[in-house]
Amino acid sequence: MRIAVIGSGIAGLASAWWLSQRHDVVLFEANDYLGGHTHTHTVQQAGRDYRIDSGFIVFNPDHYPLLCGLFDELGVASQPTTMSFSVHSERSGMEYNATSLDTLFCQRRNLASPRFWGMLRDLARFYREAPALLEGDDTGPTLGEYLERGGYGAMFRDEHLVPMASALWSSPPQGILAFPARYLVQFMANHHMLTLGERSPWRVVAGGSATYVAALRERWRVQERVATPVHAVLRCEDKVGVVTATGTERFDHVVMACHSDDALRLLHDADARERGVLGAIRYQSNDTVLHTDARLLPRRRKAWAAWNAHVPRDPSAPCTVSYCMNLLQGVESPEPFVVTLNRSDAIDPARILRRMHYRHPVYDHAMVAAQRRKAEIQGQRRTWFAGAYWGWGFHEDGIRSAREVVDALEATPADARYAAEAVTA
Numbered sequence: 001m002r003i004a005v006i007g008s009g010i011a012g013l014a015s016a017w018w019l020s021q022r023h024d025v026v027l028f029e030a031n032d033y034l035g036g037h038t039h040t041h042t043v044q045q046a047g048r049d050y051r052i053d054s055g056f057i058v059f060n061p062d063h064y065p066l067l068c069g070l071f072d073e074l075g076v077a078s079q080p081t082t083m084s085f086s087v088h089s090e091r092s093g094m095e096y097n098a099t100s101l102d103t104l105f106c107q108r109r110n111l112a113s114p115r116f117w118g119m120l121r122d123l124a125r126f127y128r129e130a131p132a133l134l135e136g137d138d139t140g141p142t143l144g145e146y147l148e149r150g151g152y153g154a155m156f157r158d159e160h161l162v163p164m165a166s167a168l169w170s171s172p173p174q175g176i177l178a179f180p181a182r183y184l185v186q187f188m189a190n191h192h193m194l195t196l197g198e199r200s201p202w203r204v205v206a207g208g209s210a211t212y213v214a215a216l217r218e219r220w221r222v223q224e225r226v227a228t229p230v231h232a233v234l235r236c237e238d239k240v241g242v243v244t245a246t247g248t249e250r251f252d253h254v255v256m257a258c259h260s261d262d263a264l265r266l267l268h269d270a271d272a273r274e275r276g277v278l279g280a281i282r283y284q285s286n287d288t289v290l291h292t293d294a295r296l297l298p299r300r301r302k303a304w305a306a307w308n309a310h311v312p313r314d315p316s317a318p319c320t321v322s323y324c325m326n327l328l329q330g331v332e333s334p335e336p337f338v339v340t341l342n343r344s345d346a347i348d349p350a351r352i353l354r355r356m357h358y359r360h361p362v363y364d365h366a367m368v369a370a371q372r373r374k375a376e377i378q379g380q381r382r383t384w385f386a387g388a389y390w391g392w393g394f395h396e397d398g399i400r401s402a403r404e405v406v407d408a409l410e411a412t413p414a415d416a417r418y419a420a421e422a423v424t425a
Helices: 010-019 065-074 108-112 114-134 143-149 154-169 173-177 181-190 210-219 260-266 272-278 325-329 365-371 395-411 414-424
Strands: 002-006 024-028 040-045 048-053 078-081 085-089 095-097 202-205 222-225 232-235 240-244 247-251 253-256 283-291 307-311 320-324 338-341 352-361 383-385
Touching: 002 010, 002 240, 002 247, 010 024, 010 065, 010 210, 010 253, 010 395, 024 240, 040 352, 048 325, 065 210, 065 395, 078 325, 085 154, 114 154, 114 181, 143 154, 143 173, 143 181, 154 173, 154 307, 154 320, 240 253, 253 395, 260 272, 272 365, 320 325, 383 395
Parallel strands: 002 024, 002 253, 024 222, 085 307, 253 383
Antiparallel strands: 040 048, 078 202, 085 095, 232 240, 240 247, 283 338, 283 352, 307 320, 320 338
């Protein structure tokens, strides 16, 4: 079969890789590079080249089995990293790094702070009580509602849990408080995050995440259409048309591996089910800057961590995060490489190396409900949807969605599927 894949994030790359082993695959990408949020930059400092990531960074064998399997198949090397986490609050002046007792109390006054100890008690209680949310299958409260009902303190909410979740999902605080509490706890439980003890070891791709994209491209038989935005997808009974600036190409199937809202925009003949499912998944924009301005990291060097959340003085302002790439990628350099989300105005312009603009899905009850309806639209009219938005938004979710699409597409003959759709329509 001849199959189009639209979008070259992990879902599109994996779909193209597996499908091209048996079919004729054409991969369309609007950007001038393949990879989507797998984005590695070659930058110079003191006459030396460094490869620094700004999107996908970390994974681990326990929770990323499909991704690790792909890396093993491609011979992609990796190395251990740290997932240390810190918070600096302009609002209270508090600063801590949760790695060890020494860094947790790097601000020694916290040893005598009742509020700080209260935050730690709330943390232990949340780890103990939150798993009860996983019992039953109801949607349950939002995170904000759950914390209020449980009497959790403002310091635990505003200077630990919300900044941590904001860093994980690149989401503003209000978005995190609207997050379905059960969904968040399920993610934390699956990633062994509801414990104060030892957690799964994390790794990064040696030489930058884009190394695995290069390994794919060296081995696959895929026709690449880079810097080729798709304008529309036109569906008829026996073919699918993909419209670009150069014309319309016909395919037996199309895999929409772009953001769900982009997929809906491209489907000019979307039906009510597609509009209902894809239209319920919203996105937020995140301004992302790679730079060397150490002022965006915590003031105390002991508080520097891999993930550094910043809580602004204004409660309505977004909570931001700065990733210390030296810690994450094991880089030694005269000045730190930092990737900061949504705090661009605070960065010294002379220290900016790259500017990016990424979009991330917004997790709320409407999105979770839409995820459960995936089967209603998957494979209909020769159209398949792959993307991390079907899961928690991470790399393993994207590659898992690709695996499911490939297995389902190859299991059902196109003519039989279309005939079945006609009968049930």
